[in-house]
Structures are given as structure tokens and as C-alpha cells.
Amino acid sequence: MPDADSSVRRRSVLAGAAAAMGGLAGCARVLGHAGDGAGGAESGDATVGGTGDGGSATVSMLAAGSLNNALEHGLKPAVDANLEVEAHGSARVARLVAEGQKDPDLVSVADVALFDSPLRPEWYAEFATNSLVVAYNADTEGGRRVADAGADGWYRPLLSEEVSLGRTDPDLDPLGYRTLFALELATDHYGTEADLRAAIPERRQIYPETQLVSQFETGAIDAAFTYRNMAVERGYDYVELPPEIDLSDPDRTEAYAAADYELPSGKVVEGGLISYGSTLRRPSPAARAVFDAHVAGDYLADFGFVIPDEYPRYTGDVPDAVAD
Structure with a gap:
């Protein structure tokens, strides 16, 4: 391999990445379909929005696959809530929510254009580039x-x-x-x-x-x-x-x-600048705390994302509780 070519790089695996190799190969705990009566929980688990082990609130997130490793190994350890993450391609994420097949607390996609269609949230935050x-x-x-x-x-x-x-x-x-x-x-x-x-x-x-x-x-x-x-x-x-x-x-x-x-x-x-966006669909205290840590946390830089100085950048009618 041509070591002289600075555009050809080899990167060392970040701490914890070895354990994360399966992160994109298999999604985390699957969220239930909207209206299926399961509330997004497996047998014996807390329902979405309820409490899990130790009384921690459960917060569900549907996210872009490229975020999965950072969410599982960067965000999860940093929040108190029982965070359930399901990862897919962003266009599929958007369709699953728009068609009512999934009903997560948070949605994060790898292209904010998907928040114009098929999703149309009242507001969202851009939080990283790539x-x-x-x-x-x-x-x-x-x-x-x-x-x-x-x-x-x-x-x-x-x-x-x-x-x-x-x-x-x-x-x-x-x-x-x-x-x-x-x-x-x-x-x-x-x-x-x-x-x-x-x-x-x-x-x-x-x-x-x-x-x-x-x-x-x-x-x-x-x-x-x-x-x-x-x-x-x-x-x-x-x-x-x-x-x-x-x-x-x-x-x-x-x-x-x-x-x-x-x-x-x-x-x-x-075509346009790669920009990741997230919106909070149910602003419970636990979900809002997860959202804040998600879009403003330093963990993203540790997993190879670029965080511009002006991010997170908000678009739309942002709730006062989030803006504050």
C-alpha cells in the first residue's frame, strides 16, 4: 500500500469498537409496530415510555445505520434512561415512521432532506456532518x-x-x-x-x-x-x-x-452537504434528556463524525423546553 499517499489512510479501532462489530450487522432491540399492542417491548421488558430495570425510563430511537455504533457505545453509557435503538437506512427510517409502522420517541436520519418528505416534523436539529x-x-x-x-x-x-x-x-x-x-x-x-x-x-x-x-x-x-x-x-x-x-x-x-x-x-x-438531523417526537423528561445528550454530546467526535461550531442548529418551531 502506498504510504506516501496521504489520502490513503489506515485508522486504529477506537476503544470499544471491537465489541461493536455487530452493531450494524444486527439492530438493537426491535421497536414494536404502531398499534400492535406490544408497545415496542419484548416479553418481560418495559413498554416504550414506561420503566425498565431499576425504574429507569425507557426511551426508543429509530436511527440511521451509520449512527448505530456511536449510539450503542457512546450515547447509551452517557444517559440514565434505558435507551432502545433500532437502526436502518435513513430513507427506510423515514418511511417506517411516516407510514405509522414505527412510533419511536426520537428519530435521527443521515439526511435532513427526509424531514421535508416523507417526514414533516415541526422542528429538528442538525447535529453532525460526515x-x-x-x-x-x-x-x-x-x-x-x-x-x-x-x-x-x-x-x-x-x-x-x-x-x-x-x-x-x-x-x-x-x-x-x-x-x-x-x-x-x-x-x-x-x-x-x-x-x-x-x-x-x-x-x-x-x-x-x-x-x-x-x-x-x-x-x-x-x-x-x-x-x-x-x-x-x-x-x-x-x-x-x-x-x-x-x-x-x-x-x-x-x-x-x-x-x-x-x-x-x-x-x-x-446532492448537498451531508448533515445528520434529529427530532424529538414525545418530549417526556427522559426522552428530552436523551435528545439533548444525543445532539450536543462530545461522543460523536470520538466515532469519526465532524461537529461544526454552530451545531446543533435548529430549524422550525422548536419547543421552549428544547431551546432552553
């Missing part, structure tokens, strides 16, 4: 090809069928359509003859966000488009993409908007 990277498996021949190509040529081996790529479904997950945005922007940035967005994506590359990690770690795929935080917290080798492509630079928001994707609902999502 960037796209191409993670690679240095133990496979295909992964080494991506590493050798580096930041200036990572796309070349992906055009070859000799390198297997993993990505998430753009119909279910912002990471999926952001991957398409990055490929489209890369075509212009590198001036390639091939339309990378048309040439690289294949249906067989798609995995649920909660399975992409396990596919990568078992060597089933050579490389994967992922968020920087996911690569950092798991110690993956990765190629860092230039800011013209990685959707991390606030000054390039207008340029990112040149790419778009139409979701099955008909909503067209434009």
Missing part, C-alpha cells in the same frame, strides 16, 4: 488495486469486473444515493471519458446498510462506499475522496446540487 470515502480490504487483490490507485484513480479499478464493490440501496438509504452523487461528481472532477455513475453501479453491488459491514469484513467484497465515521471507528483502510466529491464542504453545496436522485415516492433528492 464525508464519503472508499473503504478497501487490503487482504484481497481487488482491495489492493483500489489502494494502489489512490485518490487520483480509485475509480479505475472499480470499472473492472475484477474488483467487487459494495454499496447501499439508494431507494432506502442516503448513503446509497450519495454514492451515486459522488460518482456523478467524480466524472466531472476527473474529466473521465466514461460516465462513472452509469458505468460503475450494478444491482448486485447493493446490500442493506446493516449488512454492508459484514460483507466487507468477511472479504465478500473488495471495496465499499461508506461514511468516514464508519471507516474510522472500525479501523478500515480507505481512500479519502477530494472535497469536490465527498459531500463534506459547505462551500461546495451549490456544486453538489448538480447531482440528484428520484426516490420511489417521487421525491427528488439533490
Whole structure:
């Protein structure tokens, strides 16, 4: 691997990440369907909004898969409530809530555009940003090809069928359509003859966000488009993409908007700065305390997220109790 290329990085696993490897491969305790009479609890557990062991209030959260490790191993230990987290691709999270299939106390997604549609909360908080990277498996021949190509040529081996790529479904997950945005922007940035967005994506590359990690770690795929935080917290080798492509630079928001994707609902999502958002649906004291720790906690930086100075940044009719 080319040590001289500063854009190709290897990150050490953060403390506790080894125990978190299953975080995205399997969701935490599943929340009940709205109206199913179970109140989101398994047999013998407290109902959502009730009390769990030791009298702690139970708070439920439906969240983006890329947040799961930070929530399980950063937020949970920092709050007094019994926090139940279920993670999916953000587009699916939004649909589950909008269609009434899930009824969590908190909802956190990896794209605040989903709070315009299908979710329409009265207010939300932006609390973190991220960037796209191409993670690679240095133990496979295909992964080494991506590493050798580096930041200036990572796309070349992906055009070859000799390198297997993993990505998430753009119909279910912002990471999926952001991957398409990055490929489209890369075509212009590198001036390639091939339309990378048309040439690289294949249906067989798609995995649920909660399975992409396990596919990568078992060597089933050579490389994967992922968020920087996911690569950092798991110690993956990765190629860092230039800011013209990685959707991390606030000054390039207008340029990112040149790419778009139409979701099955008909909503067209434009490229833009990666920004995570959260809303509190039931402001009980316990849920409000969890929300405050979630959007303003220092734990996020420990798991590879970027926290701008002006965050958390609120939009909409924010309740006084939250604003205070």
C-alpha cells in the first residue's frame, strides 16, 4: 500500500469498537409496530415510555445505520434512561415512521432532506456532518488495486469486473444515493471519458446498510462506499475522496446540487452537504434528556463524525423546553 499517499489512510479501532462489530450487522432491540399492542417491548421488558430495570425510563430511537455504533457505545453509557435503538437506512427510517409502522420517541436520519418528505416534523436539529470515502480490504487483490490507485484513480479499478464493490440501496438509504452523487461528481472532477455513475453501479453491488459491514469484513467484497465515521471507528483502510466529491464542504453545496436522485415516492433528492438531523417526537423528561445528550454530546467526535461550531442548529418551531 502506498504510504506516501496521504489520502490513503489506515485508522486504529477506537476503544470499544471491537465489541461493536455487530452493531450494524444486527439492530438493537426491535421497536414494536404502531398499534400492535406490544408497545415496542419484548416479553418481560418495559413498554416504550414506561420503566425498565431499576425504574429507569425507557426511551426508543429509530436511527440511521451509520449512527448505530456511536449510539450503542457512546450515547447509551452517557444517559440514565434505558435507551432502545433500532437502526436502518435513513430513507427506510423515514418511511417506517411516516407510514405509522414505527412510533419511536426520537428519530435521527443521515439526511435532513427526509424531514421535508416523507417526514414533516415541526422542528429538528442538525447535529453532525460526515464525508464519503472508499473503504478497501487490503487482504484481497481487488482491495489492493483500489489502494494502489489512490485518490487520483480509485475509480479505475472499480470499472473492472475484477474488483467487487459494495454499496447501499439508494431507494432506502442516503448513503446509497450519495454514492451515486459522488460518482456523478467524480466524472466531472476527473474529466473521465466514461460516465462513472452509469458505468460503475450494478444491482448486485447493493446490500442493506446493516449488512454492508459484514460483507466487507468477511472479504465478500473488495471495496465499499461508506461514511468516514464508519471507516474510522472500525479501523478500515480507505481512500479519502477530494472535497469536490465527498459531500463534506459547505462551500461546495451549490456544486453538489448538480447531482440528484428520484426516490420511489417521487421525491427528488439533490446532492448537498451531508448533515445528520434529529427530532424529538414525545418530549417526556427522559426522552428530552436523551435528545439533548444525543445532539450536543462530545461522543460523536470520538466515532469519526465532524461537529461544526454552530451545531446543533435548529430549524422550525422548536419547543421552549428544547431551546432552553
